[in-house]
Amino acid sequence: MNTFMGYERPNGDIGIRNHLLIIPTVICSNQVCSRIMQLVPGTVAIPHQHGCSQIGADKERTFEVLAGTGKNPNVGGVIVISLGCEVVDPYALADDIRKTGKPVEVFDIQSVGGSVKAIKHGTELARRMLEELERQPKVPIPLSRLKVAVKCGGSDATSGLASNPALGAAADALIAAGGTVVIGETTEIIGAEHVLAQRCATPDTAERLYHIVGRFEREVERMGADMRGGNPSPGNIEGGLSTIEEKSLGCISKCGKAPIKGVIEYAERLPEGGLYFMDSPGNDIECVSGMAAGGVHIVCFTTGRGTPTGAAVVPVIKITGNKRMYDRMEDNMDVDVSAMLEGAMSLESAGERIWQEILEIADGKWTKSETLGHQEFSINRIGPSL
Amino acid sequence: MKQQIADGVDALIMDNRDHVATVLREIMSGDTVRYRDDHGIREITAIDLIPFGHKIAIEVLDTGDDVCKYGEIIGRACFAILVGQHVHVHNIEGIRGRGDRAGKAGT
Incomplete structure (x- = not known):
């Protein structure tokens, strides 16, 4: 197709x-x-x-x-x-x-x-x-026009081991088809920025990536507290994630292996074609709302702990590598790739499964979050209320 | 992922440089834990209860040592850690985003 x-x-x-x-x-x-x-x-x-x-x-x-x-x-x-x-x-x-x-x-x-x-x-x-x-009719649209955001939230150890690498394989498939992918969550590349910086298409983009991570980390330091407990969150920690570095290194595989063509601002319009990084908080709803404002059509969202969140104007596809959570929260989950951790599903077939879901959702099938009426929306603040 | 996950392992490493493996089922103290590296299947004995998805030490670590997963540094040991021990927030700490240590020497 x-x-x-x-x-x-x-x-x-x-x-x-x-x-x-x-x-x-x-x-x-x-x-x-x-x-x-x-x-x-x-x-x-x-x-x-x-x-x-x-x-x-x-x-x-x-x-x-x-x-x-x-x-x-x-x-x-x-x-x-x-x-x-x-x-x-x-x-x-x-x-x-x-x-x-x-x-x-x-x-x-x-x-x-x-x-x-x-x-x-x-x-x-x-x-x-x-x-x-x-009254507006639907018309055939080439796949290359599709813009997809990759996001993770309510992460646990299965996110970095299974669902994020699987989503990365699907992200690579979309970019190979001429499409556009955006990854965000500046907070959640702290400790992994050197890996992503090596993949930036130009030295300027790498420098910009280091700059936004440094800016975020200084904000954390200004609070005078260890970020552990806020991020990784109590649920992340219960799920086996010990530090922000561990969480970040597990996060970055969800955007696949393409070069990063640019770093864009929160809510900035996403260019056409290839992989981009949006400077955005790890907070799920603020991040997804910024990506939707940047013009993505779909958000692919991995979770190990389980979250019901959707978004106001974009379908959110929920993907998990955690079998126990999937069995408990099937109402909220679209794709289960937990068989990867039992050796019963390859990375390639998990990526293919997510890719097929993206195509069906683009073609009009509703996500679980759409069926349930989830329309979360939240705006990131950077100043005081007067 | 380093390799296709094979049947018959209880834990997974992401890179041969890793000091920790992630357990794929709940592990009881005394259980044998099998994981695979480039040399084949390895076996260690757990000396703690380790919940699903949590980490088990596969190398001895000293206080202050860097701890590796994904072949990268995920934090630092706060105490000496033995092979088979549960590795988590009680014995390793993050190095980044430490506002509690901002401006102090040695961070």
Whole structure:
């Protein structure tokens, strides 16, 4: 299979889902957005804690994540709902998303006249826009257009031994087909950055990788505490991981063996073709939300401890090498590669199994997290609340 | 992975330079633990209970020695460690991300 069925966007992007996204510019409009989502099934709202009392790069980061989520190619249309007095400019946000050519509506609760009127207005807009989206046909899309993020969370010893190397084999297959892969979690390459730096395509990229790891480690040191206990987390430790170095060395195999073409900022748009590193925290939801804002279509997520997390606009494929956890949490897991640890599944066939799942999910099959309605969303902060 | 995991082993090393192996089942003190390296199957005797997915020492380590897994340094021994002992947070520590030691000599 060299193509899958997806959606073509006016700017030439391709999507594998056709979401109508409802974006609150500030925490104060969360409830209005959530009500509209309840009243119009098929819409996705992304409530969050931010959008006001923020300045500088921290304010810009919130804007970039909201704008990037709206611009994500899995989104077909957007409604921006503002309170009316916050620091994130709703009209600038709507204009930025409109550059993609997709339909964007924007209004504020103060002008419309309060929650009830805002919910009514938003519901009418959402119903009309969703009807339009449902009329859009799917078309064949070459595999080379696919952008996939690799992530691990709730890791244990099986992650580094089985699920991460298996995901790496699938990542290599996508890059060989001309596709794009992004790995992140700057915190979780501490102690393994020298291995990844050797794989950077240019000395500048290697230097940038060392720079972002150094910056993260200085932040940890500023807290005056050992990072062990925060990362590796109590669950990672119970699962057999003793230090951040051990966790990192087990993490990096999930991106395969391709050269790293560049280091991009959190939520920055991902270039086309090859492997990239996104400077991002290890925190699952913040990291995945940054990758979705960067324009990935799918997140492949390995876990040994087990986590139900999904994401607002991208399918999250859950992969595990832990048989006991798979048997307990099958509802949340898409791919089981635990037979690798029993000698009953080769690395190649585990990679192939994940690759097939990626193709089916791209073609429209729902992940477990989508079926269960997991739509987690979280924005990384880099400044104080004022 | 260093090699295809064969049936009949209880633990896995990721590189021939490793000081530790990861156990693939719960190990009781006194159990024989089999792992494979480039020279074939090796056998050691566990001297601790070792939970699934945790590490067993396959080399003797002194206090302050680097500890290797994946052929890379994963931390440092805080105590002398014997072959067959459980290797984890009680006897090894991370070297990186040590804000508790920031600015102190010897880190």
